[in-house]
Amino acid sequence: MSEPVTCARFILLHTSHPGNVGAAARAMKVMGFSELVLVRPRFADVLSREETVAMASGAADILVRARIVDTLDQALLGVHHACATAMTPRDFGPPTLAPRPCFETLVSRAVSQGLKVAFVFGSERFGMSNEEVWRCHTCLSIPTQAGYGSLNLAQAVQLIAYEWRQALGSYPVEPRTRAPRPATADQVQGALAHWEQALVHLGFLDPAAPRKLMPRLQYLIQRAALAEEEIHILRGIAREILKR
Helix, strand or coil, rough: HHHHHHHHHEEEECCHHHHHHCCCCCCCCEEEEEEEEEEECCCCHHHHCHHHHHHHCCHHHHHCCEECCHHHHHHHCCCEEEEEECCCCCCCCCCCEHHHHHHHHHHHHHHHHCCCCEEEECHHHHHHHHHHHCCCCEECCCCCCCCCCCHHHHHHHHHHHHHHHHHHHHCCCCCCCCCCCCCHHHHHHHHHHHHHHHHHHHHCCCCCCCCCCHHHHHHHHHHHCCCCHHHHHHHHHHHHHHHC
16 A cells, blocks of 8 residues: 555544543554644643543554644645545535445545545534535545434544555454364374264163264264364263263
């Protein structure tokens, strides 16, 4: 991916709650984005406030690099495509789309043309004004249930950051546990032989008329694709049966 695309800019307008700024920084960082611009926040020192830093929870580096500007025009300097966020479509202005279908086409343009993309979020109380929405090329509306569509600012930032990261190519999910070592064919046969002894000992299997019990058990174990540890468990059970 080209640098302008991966470094999408997140712009927060007139934020009033310091905690939301910190939480937004955290939401950005977990998705691999770092460029945060604030337009006339309520508190001039919002980036260093205790609540902001606490809610950033490890994303203080985003706050250190963040900028505060006076106007949306300043925040959009160098941006080729700006996406507004709004809960409901407007009668006039840029097309309103859900993030996922919008990003499917936008990301290919951004990569091929080297576009700098920005996502603009309104204030907690009033959202974005019509004039602010008109400064953008696209209006994003996060699909929610009709009866209640109110999202916290940081939640909206997280959703947009996630969808943009998915469009760019999501991070691989790293396994947190070691993959089990599969049992070998001889280990499976050893367990089956052990179980055959145990089933005869229980009286469940008649050696004189075994029918297809053992072939069916073998088919079951092979379909289960057991790990070495699971084979050891089965043999341990058989061992206890033979003791009694």
